[in-house]
Amino acid sequence: MIRKIALAVLLAVSGTEVRAADSFQVEDIEIRGLQRVALGAALTHIPFNVGDTLNKFRISQSIKSLYKSGHFNDITVYREGNRLVYRVRERETISEIIFDGNKDLKDEQLIESLDGNNIRVGETLDRTVISGIEMGLEDFYHSVGKYNADVKTEITHLPRNRVNIKFVFNEGDAAAIKQINIVGNELFTDAELLEDFELTSDSPWWNFMAQDRYQKQTLQGDMEKVESYYLDRGYLRFAVDSTQVSMTPDKEKVYITMNVTEGEQYTISGVDFVGNMAGFESTIRALNPIRPDKLYNGALVTYTEEMISKFLGRFGYAYPKVTTIPEINDDDKTVKLSISVDPGKRIYVERINFQGNDVTADRVLRREMRQLEGAWLSNSQVEGSKLWLQRLPYIESVEFETNQIPGEDDLVEVDFTVKEQPSGSFTAGVGYGSTTKLSLNAGIQQNNFLGTGNQLGLSVNTVSYSRSAQISYTDPYFTVDGISLGGQIFYNQFDAGSANLVQYNNKTYGVGLNLGFPIDEYIRLNFGVGYKHNGITQLQTYEQIARFYEIYADPNDPDGGLEFKNFDLNAGISRVTLNRGTFPTAGSSQRLNVKMTTPNSDVQYFKVNLDTKWYFPLSNDQKWTVLTRFRAGYGNGYGTVDGNDQILPFWENFRAGGSETLRGFETNIVGPRAIFRYPVCVPGSPDPAAGGNVCLSPDQDIIDVSQRSVGGNAMILGGVELIVPTPFLDESYASSVRTSLFVDVGNVWDTEFNIDDYADLPEDQFDLLADFSDIGRFRSSAGLSVQWISPMGPMIFSFAKAIREEPGDDTSFFSFNIGKTF
Template structure:
């Protein structure tokens, strides 16, 4: 068949398409050639006529536009063969891979997201017409941060089967350095005073590596706002930046900035008036207004006033108030009247509170933390408080909320909370090696959100060179709807003190207990507990500090054992927390005061009081830099008498320090008083004929005395710490809630208030270690180092590297410690 090419070459649009057609004809067949990926049926759906229709040149041109609009083709040509139409198409290539090369300021993920917005993605067809726009947009970004020599080019590499690789090549170059910043027109405040308050700098010393001496357009705009606010806050109501000139050196490596300003004069507030509807809170709003007549105008104070009034109205359901300050300026006497316009809008009520992202935690567990109630008016402060309570749950990583207005309702909203859970269960373990403890291991399971109920279940099994224990605990934090908690535990422990850097004794303990918690207010809780405990102490080495205790309770038939002790413990505590998160907090504080005593009818009568506090001070707005201060104080002693002797604190209840949980940089339990031993000094008598002689002992005041290398602990403790929490280097910001890095300084001491050095001053020093005054508070230790904490799938892991700064002779130090199961 001979194809008749009756020529007409018509330029359709700007696409250069050739169409051959008669004035009008009835189409008998439609053929599409060149299809590879696009199906014939899909192509025909974009042609706006069918076989049998009467066509003219206009309808054919419309079909070409429709095919182009489908986005599948780079080029389309139409030919007529009699009454047949033949479409010759060239499909767009499919993107096989997108490659970025040379980009440092922009991450691959950012670029991929930007290209995705332009429909440039792997597996899609390539629209070449958008590439030049993408190149220009990326170069404009680099220009905005001062990199005027930056270039971005795209390269298309053809592959078989109509596929292409798309490669973007970046030449970023260096940002232009600021050579000089000039401020023209300022008389009241000097250049130095103004330049000291902005971010951009020039001519910075080499050691000031934090200086912002590279030009960035956005930073300059922010600096102009800073200067404007500086003047407005000091009464210069007519201040303005008249013009800004940014000139560049020929090599585009240097920038000169000039700001032309008009300062004007200071203005005083003549009157403060309120207009509009104050929703019945006239007196309160006027009382909380800090603006006063006869004072210098202050822009920051005006903004603060608007925010205070808005937040106040927001507490009472007026969620969207409009508070605007209207200045009436009198240039003659340099005064300004401030009219504060208030439109509270409608009082808004909460229709429904919704939760999403809680795959494990039940809705009712989250809902019981809500301070904002459904059906009540919307209070912004109460919603923020609800978020804070959710964040304090130990199984929540992040919490966000959004207030959505119901369609067609201007006074009803839904609050959608989106939570991200973190592992609520943890495998707790520890491993360490010391000169005394050798290898130690422990393991356990702690579930803070048992079966999504928010209840806490703990089963801990521990075995190491000095301890074997098992414990089971369960706590329901909402035993009643009023947030009264109830918990209980049962435990068994075998403790070999000689393997834990302490003086030798074995202690078998069995106990059980119950505890209750009662809320006092939003942040304060009162806790009570009762417990029964059985202690069996054996293989005891008697030393000076416990000699009286030993004399009272030793079994004459078994001198190395003590009678079993049964005690009923009574506990009371007060705790307060304003932390912003339950795990890895960055702001707020936490304090606890606990008191424990045995009942007067117990075999042993003693008490212990302990205070623990933590304060977090964020240094940056995003709270990635924070300072943590820690303090622990404790004191314990006996009360009452037994057999005419004062009751003493049982030595196994002594405070101890050293190790990852207390004083990093020192071996576990090595900080504090050591056991003091008294040794009689014999002398030889007159020799007899056999060469031997009778001997006797010197008087008690001639006894020898020495200290053991083992610690015994003390009845008083003071520990403090200071930590700088920093972003973890080389780690993406998305992991900031699961990894924490900090530099720390620890300091502390354990001492014995009952120790009397005068009893030993006249004795003969022994051949071993000399004794020190273990009642001296000043025998403190300190250390500094680096700590890395990781919320791993097994539980919190802590890696600490510490160097002792102050130590006592013969202290056991530990440069590295590793622990699983507890975070600071």
């Protein structure tokens, strides 16, 4: 009886009831209460079979085994004769997980955390884990200063032993920092030490960018900044002794106190290198920037370690260990630095893998690799490979990691993960101006045709002033050496009168072929040949083209059209160091191109174009970047025709204005205007019988200046943009949307124009003219631009205000364009 009572007490403590004698031979085992768990699955956790002799110990072991299976919340065991009966209550199955009130923590983060604790839909519910999750979430909120935060779990029971779990969050506001105190500092004031702090206290209401809410992780970073501040100035014994964070009773404000010991300054007595430097000892010593008799500088020591590691990483030593060991002499306040170098084994790349390229073929990405398979792993070559991949216009982002091959300590695989972006674009534009009215255009450009990396363009565009069709194709790797080959066939009808230009129609068709040759990683040479046929009709002659028209017009048919057959040669050089092909944030690009027609062409002329862009990141994450742009062009004729010097054909003139050149101005509106000169004639004739008019001398002529531009043979455009994070936009869209504040400046002028040719005009007429050869007649504008890489292609929305304009300029506040980004 005593033994039975003792056994009953033992089982009662563990929540289990057992009625059994000391030992007996079990004739049957029964489990009652099973719903979801199969009988066979439950029996596998009972460590004995029918016919075995049992005692209380073996029964208690079976209870523990069933609990350990994770299927049951409660187990009761009792004996019916020699039959052993288990009555169980299964754990509930999770039917749904709901989050309510969470703002700081996204649903995805919470689901990932719960999944790590085996709390997921379809699994059984372990109630013991729930309380731990609640405490962990509250600890997180406390770490970001939300001491009033509260997390509660609501469990709703459903039929068939199912439950819904609802996590209810009451986050509250983070405690504001009332004051930050530093105790123990005598060498530097609190203001000097707190200047670089991310946390601030008592910020004014208008400084909405200030971080005046307490966060534990941010405070830890600020403490490291204080330590670095002293170490960089030679205070080698500096230490943060303690940090106290005290709250007000309402838990809405905190006081932060840091206790520091400054110590004294230490001077470097010497620098030595120890260990194996893989044969680069002389180079490493030469690269060392640390000099004796200088104050100890912690930042310089860290920089030296990183520089040596990167240097060794270029030659296959991917995992070097570089450690600086200080030998401090407190007597004379000096420190000797011993830099220990262990390069480790040279690592080789067995394989380069690509992931995420659902459209682009592996070989297209592989040809951009600077890191080669079978060669040693070079950090500079891998980074270079990433950079070249990012420059592809159909790649949005690139990440890579090196993974050691199991069982091999000197072989790795390099895994590149790319994120593709739309490689084709539907180029379109819509706009409205007082002169051009509604304009539309459309076309298709594929930069990654069938995943080959080749460019195919098929466009049929129509706007109020132009109709064109073009087919172009470019293979950037026509040879394995990176020589590119491209060509195009085009047709265009241009109505200048509808494009803010003086009236003429130009029907053009032609073909072109070009080759590109790489000089090095960044520089390419390009050469091309082409044929173009121009047919000019409905030409409204004006002063600036009178000489050109007189050379080529048929005197027997002055109203007839003009036709020109020209063969052109072009050569160019480009240098590109941009970090991305689309939306770059660092690096630069420069392009210089020269085009000239051959001497056997109907018109002999040349044009020179320079286009350069520089990106200067202002922050480490490159979300704030300054872009500077400069573009210049010049053209003129060469040779003579019938004793007359050739000039640049008017249809080749430079133009400015619009979303791609000078935002804030209507398309092509910037530049010289057409001058029309009319003689003054009066009725009468020296011969009264003949009748007719008599025209006065040229110094009495009347001048009319058009409101439309004719372009010029010289152009300068420039601009500055501040690229900023797009407000109210999710971080996941940062690589496809760009916002910038810009200032555009530029002018188009005619170097062949001479205002003195009109000096004989009456003063009231001469005053109507402007000096169209004056480079100083520049225009400028400022505004906001938003660019979006949409599924149809790049879209640009610009809001611009003209700052400086000339009389007659037509301005435009809003412009919208599809197909090209800055």
